[in-house]
Amino acid sequence: MARGTTRLKRLDDIDLQPGRKIGPRYVVERLLGYGYEGEVYQIREVPTGIRRAAKLYYPHRNPKDRSSIRHAQKLNSLRHCPIVLQFHHFEQITIKKQRVGCLISELCSGMPLEHWIKQHTGKRIRPFRALMVLYHLARGIEAIHALREYHADVHTENILIQPIGVRFELKLIDFYDWGRMTRYKQQMDILDTVRVFYDCLGGAKHYSAQPPEVRYICAGLKRGLILSRFPTMSALRQHLEQFEWRSTLA
Numbered sequence: 001m002a003r004g005t006t007r008l009k010r011l012d013d014i015d016l017q018p019g020r021k022i023g024p025r026y027v028v029e030r031l032l033g034y035g036y037e038g039e040v041y042q043i044r045e046v047p048t049g050i051r052r053a054a055k056l057y058y059p060h061r062n063p064k065d066r067s068s069i070r071h072a073q074k075l076n077s078l079r080h081c082p083i084v085l086q087f088h089h090f091e092q093i094t095i096k097k098q099r100v101g102c103l104i105s106e107l108c109s110g111m112p113l114e115h116w117i118k119q120h121t122g123k124r125i126r127p128f129r130a131l132m133v134l135y136h137l138a139r140g141i142e143a144i145h146a147l148r149e150y151h152a153d154v155h156t157e158n159i160l161i162q163p164i165g166v167r168f169e170l171k172l173i174d175f176y177d178w179g180r181m182t183r184y185k186q187q188m189d190i191l192d193t194v195r196v197f198y199d200c201l202g203g204a205k206h207y208s209a210q211p212p213e214v215r216y217i218c219a220g221l222k223r224g225l226i227l228s229r230f231p232t233m234s235a236l237r238q239h240l241e242q243f244e245w246r247s248t249l250a
């Protein structure tokens with residue numbers, strides 16, 4: 001610890017109450033969720049009444065605001081990708097005498113894919129619907145990869161889904177920074193995307209009863225086999241647009 005600084009208690013729990021101000025313009029309405037890096041609140045911009053989301057980072061997971069700033073920069077560089085959460089601006093606020101970095105972004109109306117799966121009978125999605133979710137996701141992440149970026153933490157709690165009519169709105173949140181893009185990091189996104197598909201279908205318990213078209217994509221979750229079939233996200237997206245149906249799906 002540098003000379004002259006005081007050791008502050010670790011802030012593990014931010015726990016803001018409704019009505020608390022964030023910066024000069026926002027008030028907290030409710031907690032939306034939390035995870036490893038911090039807590040996310042629904043906030044309202046007082047002059048306009050517009051609702052947004054504020055992600056507050058636990059200071060010990062965000063030294064010198066590095067994680068939050070890199071996250072903001074990544075979201076900004078991907079702002080034209082429809083699947084990416086739209087970032088607005090960065091704020092610093094003081095909570096329990098500690099400075100907390102905070103990202104203000106669009107408020108997504110969807111729910112985490114994890115919860116959506118659990119709402120279905122048998123806590124799993126039927127194959128055709130799961131394929132549609134996979135297609136949306138593959139197309140969305142393909143656009144991110146085309147900009148020489150990656151997500152690095154694709155899982156069912158970092159995808160927000162809103163079913164609208166026969167389609168879905170998907171938003172990918174919570175990008176992870178692992179330094180510059182490499183082919184390996186994009187391959188991780190492909191494997192994680194296939195894993196999300198497998199989780200939508202009910203995982204190991206229902207795998208052997210899945211139709212062959214579905215099993216071809218999951219490839220028993222064998223990493224080498226998945227990447228030989230789908231070396232890029234574009235290859236996966238193209239496969240989903242073109243494969244031939246042999247079985248009759250439920």
Ligand SMILES: Nc1ncnc2c1ncn2[C@@H]1O[C@H](COP(=O)(O)OP(=O)(O)O)[C@@H](O)[C@H]1O
Binds near residue numbers: 106109
């Ligand atoms: N913009 C948003 N709109 C609505 N809910 C959100 C938004 N961002 C995050 N959430 C909710 O908060 C949870 C935690 O956010 P996330 O960014 O994944 O934090 P962590 O990095 O701590 O995992 C998400 O799983 C989601 O339920």
Ligand SMILES: [Mg+2]
Binds near residue numbers: 035
């Ligand atoms: Mg998360």
